[in-house]
Amino acid sequence: MGATLSSHAMKRLSLRCALAAAALMSAAPASYAWTRISCELGGTVANLPVLMRQFRTDGTELTQLMFRLKVRNADIPEGARADTDCTEFVGREIDVVLENIAADTVRKGKSLKMLYRYDDSLGQSQATKFELERQQRP
Secondary structure: OOOOOOHHHHHHHHHHHHHHHHHHHHHOOHHHOOOEEEEEEEEEEOOOOEEEEEEOOOOOEEEEEEEEEEEEEEEOOOOOOOOOOOHHHOOOEEEEEEEOOOHHHOOOOOEEEEEEEEEHHHOHHHOEEEEEOHHHOO
């Protein structure tokens, strides 16, 4: 014959399971958290920038300026959170997409400073964002 549990015992059992699950989640390593990176990148434009324009059905326009940046230096902005030290970018060429920036702002061979942000929690299409430093904007 099987033993049956009273409703009081069932509630205690479910409470124990909930507490055990909470303890496991708090003990999980930070690698399961969302990745967030903020880096100040400095480098030189490696190729001719390409301007792409898209017109939406509502009549608005989206412009994207695409180019490659040869990164010479990378630092974490003061007060920003980063899950990396940003040195992984130094010495590499990275693909950059800037939105709503004039085409003459970026030229091949020109030095640029920009802010790179990556946030897993925003979803794949919006996770990566580049911004020019304020003094370099037109």
